[in-house]
Amino acid sequence: MTDTGFSLDQLFPGAFSEAGERRVSSVAFDSRKVLPGAAFVALAGAKADGARFISDAVQRGATAIVAGGPRPADLPPGIAYAQVADPRLALALAAARVHPRQPGTVVAVTGTSGKSSVAEFTRQIFMALGRKAASVGTIGIVTEAGADYGSLTTPDPLSLHASLDRLAGEGVTHLAMEASSHGLDQHRLDGVRLSAGAFLNLGRDHLDYHPSVEDYLAAKLRLWTLLPAGAPVVINRDEPYADKAEAAAKAGGHPVIGIGRGGDRLKLLGVAREGFLQRLTVEVDGVATEVVLPMVGDYMAGNALVAAGLAIATGEDPMASVQAVAGLKGVPGRLDRVAEHNGGLVVVDYAHKPDALAAVLKTLRPYASGRLICVFGCGGDRDRGKRPLMGGIAADGADIAIVTDDNPRSEDPAAIRAEVLAAAPERLREIGDRAEAIEAGVAMLQPGDVLVVAGKGHESGQIIGDRTLPFSDHEVVREAIAALAGGRQG
Numbered sequence: 001m002t003d004t005g006f007s008l009d010q011l012f013p014g015a016f017s018e019a020g021e022r023r024v025s026s027v028a029f030d031s032r033k034v035l036p037g038a039a040f041v042a043l044a045g046a047k048a049d050g051a052r053f054i055s056d057a058v059q060r061g062a063t064a065i066v067a068g069g070p071r072p073a074d075l076p077p078g079i080a081y082a083q084v085a086d087p088r089l090a091l092a093l094a095a096a097r098v099h100p101r102q103p104g105t106v107v108a109v110t111g112t113s114g115k116s117s118v119a120e121f122t123r124q125i126f127m128a129l130g131r132k133a134a135s136v137g138t139i140g141i142v143t144e145a146g147a148d149y150g151s152l153t154t155p156d157p158l159s160l161h162a163s164l165d166r167l168a169g170e171g172v173t174h175l176a177m178e179a180s181s182h183g184l185d186q187h188r189l190d191g192v193r194l195s196a197g198a199f200l201n202l203g204r205d206h207l208d209y210h211p212s213v214e215d216y217l218a219a220k221l222r223l224w225t226l227l228p229a230g231a232p233v234v235i236n237r238d239e240p241y242a243d244k245a246e247a248a249a250k251a252g253g254h255p256v257i258g259i260g261r262g263g264d265r266l267k268l269l270g271v272a273r274e275g276f277l278q279r280l281t282v283e284v285d286g287v288a289t290e291v292v293l294p295m296v297g298d299y300m301a302g303n304a305l306v307a308a309g310l311a312i313a314t315g316e317d318p319m320a321s322v323q324a325v326a327g328l329k330g331v332p333g334r335l336d337r338v339a340e341h342n343g344g345l346v347v348v349d350y351a352h353k354p355d356a357l358a359a360v361l362k363t364l365r366p367y368a369s370g371r372l373i374c375v376f377g378c379g380g381d382r383d384r385g386k387r388p389l390m391g392g393i394a395a396d397g398a399d400i401a402i403v404t405d406d407n408p409r410s411e412d413p414a415a416i417r418a419e420v421l422a423a424a425p426e427r428l429r430e431i432g433d434r435a436e437a438i439e440a441g442v443a444m445l446q447p448g449d450v451l452v453v454a455g456k457g458h459e460s461g462q463i464i465g466d467r468t469l470p471f472s473d474h475e476v477v478r479e480a481i482a483a484l485a486g487g488r489q490g
């Protein structure tokens, strides 16, 4: 039996009225992962109530239980029991005690779109400024050594704190992480010692989980409550809901670094497109400078400046932070120029929500001297309200829009597509099989066309039912091009 080195009183201060001095081997919130001697924290979840699994946890060797309700009558007397107001919060704080080391500087970014880009750009800026940095988010844990893919944007507290501890042990001093609304709402980040935060934007997403837009915004703005007193926040003032985010930050006593065209510390004066690059003119604390951002997308300029703002928020030199933008590399699967075929360009992007799809189509339009073709779908077991919105956006924003499958999960893929197609049945085409849809898009390419394959970005699998089958938009694009090239030669 491994020992966490902690007693129940140390991990859950004040929670246990008796047996608090008992040491536990580990902490678990999933009964199936309970080790002998563990403390099991029962969480009320979206699908199940963890309290139902207390007896399972005890059978597997749990010696202490933390839960939201009163002690079950049938719990054996030798098992220590604590009733707490918020088991998720108790779990996160215990996780931080079990895994005590964290990089000295941790920043977190929230918003509907752009979190992964900003977290990764911030890591790259820290690295350019000579810091040993990492990022944590949808594309996994990224260090100098590469990406270690995980399934959630904000990992559960036990995995998160184990990772922070490991990274600190490897000498990582600076970390940029994504704070998803689920993660904030479920206290996955509580216990992380943050130095600064950032808010990007708020659009339509996750209204299957949050009862209203107000609730969704409130979850995002919980980030400010996790910051220590006086810690700065970075806000992209050009984006929706920036005013509300700024008001909440100021009410909490946090100084604001405003960025964007309406910014103060980093004011974007102009953007000139130069092929696939953008020349940004930025006023840095009142001093104008120019920097070339080596990627496309107006919103990527905003994302890059928020990342520079986060570096500034942690004490880095402002001008050096902005100049570091010149060295940024794009994030895999975000406006990713994958290939060219027959004089047309193929881009893979992670747009799986309305604002992101609108933004990517608007961004790519100037690059399409021919037609803009879009292959996209919507995920199953996620906000259904997104589906007709995305159908309408694709029909309006692309010349040819092909509706296909994303990750259907437990839903009927044809029914998901029907909800997307309902927006504009006469202007949307349908090819259910994602590989076939991509192949059809590639085969259509003529000189000057741009094909964007949207929704799955970096993902390496397609979730159908409860199985994840290997699938990569990048690979399917390359295979389709190779097959067409082979066909032409043969």
Ligand SMILES: CC(=O)N[C@H]1[C@@H](OP(=O)(O)OP(=O)(O)OC[C@H]2O[C@@H](n3ccc(=O)[nH]c3=O)[C@H](O)[C@@H]2O)O[C@H](CO)[C@@H](O)[C@@H]1O[C@H](C)C(=O)N[C@@H](C)C(=O)N[C@H](CCC(=O)O)C(=O)O
Pocket: 029, 030, 031, 032, 042, 043, 044, 045, 046, 047, 048, 049, 050, 053, 138, 151, 152, 153, 154, 155, 156, 157, 180, 181, 182, 183, 186
């Ligand atoms: C809706 C949601 O967010 N669910 C997350 C949540 O699960 P839950 O607590 O609701 O789980 P549940 O299935 O109802 O079970 C309740 C409890 O019983 C326990 N249990 C269950 C079965 C059993 O036999 N024994 C047992 O103890 C479970 O471990 C859990 O503690 O907490 C779990 C641990 O942290 C997460 O893995 C799980 O993410 C699921 C898999 C998920 O798909 N989440 C997505 C929606 C998500 O979180 N996405 C965000 C945002 C993405 C973005 O747009 O950026 C993210 O951060 O990735």
Ligand SMILES: Nc1ncnc2c1ncn2[C@@H]1O[C@H](COP(=O)(O)OP(=O)(O)OP(=O)(O)O)[C@@H](O)[C@H]1O
Pocket: 111, 112, 113, 114, 115, 116, 117, 118, 138, 153, 178, 200, 201, 299, 300, 302, 303, 333, 334, 335, 349, 350, 351, 352, 355, 356, 357, 359, 360, 457
């Ligand atoms: N600032 C932005 N405004 C609007 N759309 C954006 C912005 N940044 C990125 N996007 C779009 O959103 C997609 C996802 O970007 P990114 O992965 O950086 O966001 P995210 O917030 O991490 O998303 P997720 O919630 O899925 O983790 C991109 O592929 C692009 O289409």
Ligand SMILES: N[C@H](CCC[C@H](N)C(=O)O)C(=O)O
Pocket: 138, 153, 352, 378, 379, 380, 382, 406, 407, 455, 456
């Ligand atoms: N973090 C997001 C990812 C969605 C990716 C998209 N491909 C889909 O499956 O809907 C979520 O869990 O909602």
Ligand SMILES: [Mg+2]
Pocket: 115, 116, 117, 137, 138, 139, 153, 178
């Ligand atoms: Mg992300």
